[in-house]
Amino acid sequence: xxxxxxxxxxxxxxxxxxxxxxxxxxxxxxxxxxxxxxxxxxxxxxxxxxxxxxxxxxxxxxxxxxxxxxxxxxxxxxxxxxxxxxxxxxxxxxxxxxxxxxxxxxxxxxxxxxxxxxxxxxxxxxxxxxxxxxxxxxxxxxxxxxxxxxxxxxxxxxxxxxxxxxxxxxxxxxxxxxxxxxxxxxxxxxxxxxxxxxxxxxxxxxxxxxxxxxxxxxxxxxxxxxxxxxxxxxxxxxxxxxxxxxxxxxxxxxxxxxxxxxxxxxxxxxxxxxxxxx
Amino acid sequence: xxxxxxxxxxxxxxxxxxxxxxxxxxxxxxxxxxxxxxxxxxxxxxxxxxxxxxxxxxxxxxxxxxxxxxxxxxxxxxxxxxxxxxxxxxxxxxxxxxxxxxxxxxxxxxxxxxxxxxxxxxxxxxxxxxxxxxxxxxxxxxxxxxxxxxxxxxxxxxxxxxxxxxxxxxxxxxxxxxxxxxxxxxxxxxxxxxxxxxxxxxxxxxxxxxxxxxxxxxxxxxxxxxxxxxxxxxxxxxxxxxxxxxxxxxxxxxxxxx
Numbered sequence: 001x002x003x004x005x006x007x008x009x010x011x012x013x014x015x016x017x018x019x020x021x022x023x024x025x026x027x028x029x030x031x032x033x034x035x036x037x038x039x040x041x042x043x044x045x046x047x048x049x050x051x052x053x054x055x056x057x058x059x060x061x062x063x064x065x066x067x068x069x070x071x072x073x074x075x076x077x078x079x080x081x082x083x084x085x086x087x088x089x090x091x092x093x094x095x096x097x098x099x100x101x102x103x104x105x106x107x108x109x110x111x112x113x114x115x116x117x118x119x120x121x122x123x124x125x126x127x128x129x130x131x132x133x134x135x136x137x138x139x140x141x142x143x144x145x146x147x148x149x150x151x152x153x154x155x156x157x158x159x160x161x162x163x164x165x166x167x168x169x170x171x172x173x174x175x176x177x178x179x180x181x182x183x184x185x186x187x188x189x190x191x192x193x194x195x196x197x198x199x200x201x202x203x204x205x206x207x208x209x210x211x212x213x214x215x216x217x218x219x220x221x222x223x224x225x226x227x228x229x230x231x232x233x234x235x236x237x238x239x240x241x242x243x244x245x246x247x248x249x250x251x252x253x254x255x256x257x258x259x260x261x262x263x264x265x266x267x268x269x270x271x272x273x274x275x276x277x278x
Numbered sequence: 279x280x281x282x283x284x285x286x287x288x289x290x291x292x293x294x295x296x297x298x299x300x301x302x303x304x305x306x307x308x309x310x311x312x313x314x315x316x317x318x319x320x321x322x323x324x325x326x327x328x329x330x331x332x333x334x335x336x337x338x339x340x341x342x343x344x345x346x347x348x349x350x351x352x353x354x355x356x357x358x359x360x361x362x363x364x365x366x367x368x369x370x371x372x373x374x375x376x377x378x379x380x381x382x383x384x385x386x387x388x389x390x391x392x393x394x395x396x397x398x399x400x401x402x403x404x405x406x407x408x409x410x411x412x413x414x415x416x417x418x419x420x421x422x423x424x425x426x427x428x429x430x431x432x433x434x435x436x437x438x439x440x441x442x443x444x445x446x447x448x449x450x451x452x453x454x455x456x457x458x459x460x461x462x463x464x465x466x467x468x469x470x471x472x473x474x475x476x477x478x479x480x481x482x483x484x485x486x487x488x489x490x491x492x493x494x495x496x497x498x499x500x501x502x503x504x505x506x507x508x509x510x511x512x513x514x515x516x517x518x519x520x521x522x523x524x525x526x527x528x529x530x531x532x533x534x535x536x
Contacts, residue, residue, distance in 0.1 A: 063410065063411070088413070093411070
């Protein structure tokens, strides 16, 4: 670990992002983005598709390096960490992938047990108890022997959630956790996120589009568009803050600061009509 | 410079760059071997998949290669009245060339492609990224066990192939074409040298081929584009690159070992 990766004094923000600039394939994803994630809170990241919400999570976990700027997690500069130090940090972070990313070689039980087997030498009986406790929390204790191929999308997401919380991490990053969940499972997952946050003090970051669900669970919302934070605040009031960004996003309007159409040439010309003939 | 020449130059530079990347990947694998020792169970599991599961095709092909070799050689040798040398020539051909080369080509087709497709799909479905996020080194957990299992399985499979080839050759020459059983075995044992033919031919060559095929298969899977098309291309590249590498390496090894 280099000097600049040394821990900074404890502050209220578990994740601190300063001046983050990322350019992917010539497209500016983040343009000097500043953002704080408070300790022990549930923070939601919202924004139009393709705005870089998942990329932001990858920066927080060090899966992706920025062109410039800094990402600090629990006082550690993620971009400056050695591989081993980064792995040590990741042991304290849970990550729920958009597509669950369950290991297809293993059944549900072994998927949840995988991090425990890799990083601890706990006796089998203890591993079994921990795994069953986590599976019970997501309502899938009875599915322990199923393979990932036998699970529905929503069930796979809940198994992935059980795996993400198996170490009771300090920070959990949820990438689209509500997609594919039926109302019962959605309600249980919302309760679980809230319970983990309140009982264990786990900090949560949610990337999601479902405002009603966000209202129930999040303490703070960031709205990201065009590489910057364009709105933030209480999830219950953010949609009424008067900003054209929030009005367009939460109102689902095609016209506004975020173009609905991907940049393209003249439509009439593309259809083969001469200019002025249409 | 014509556009065609520029394209040719780009292909050569691209191929050299790919070989360079593969070399660097090998260094990462070698560096991760100590860390992968704690994943012995995974290595054994892979050894089962790439080794034991390849046995059927290796045994069947070995038997038929020996049979057809014996049949061809018998007819050629009968022109010169030398059919008693059938056993010796079958054994030398199998130990020195056909055994390691054909086993490696079959191994690339059977095990190499499955390794590439499996790792490619793991990448496409974020399983590799999930391991990284769980602080598990995917090189140590995914790449090294598959590389080592290929390295271990190839010499063993080659021995089985050679044994079945000799058996097939014996079936055709002795039981079918009437070569004397004693002559078949005595000529073979007097001609075949353990160090020159068996160790150099079977062991060293198949170890080298096993390493090359496993490396190419793991590298192609690990670096594939995370799409279904990317996995398909990577699987094809594994077979093509492995086949070329096996035959080219065979020439180099034969020149050095003879």
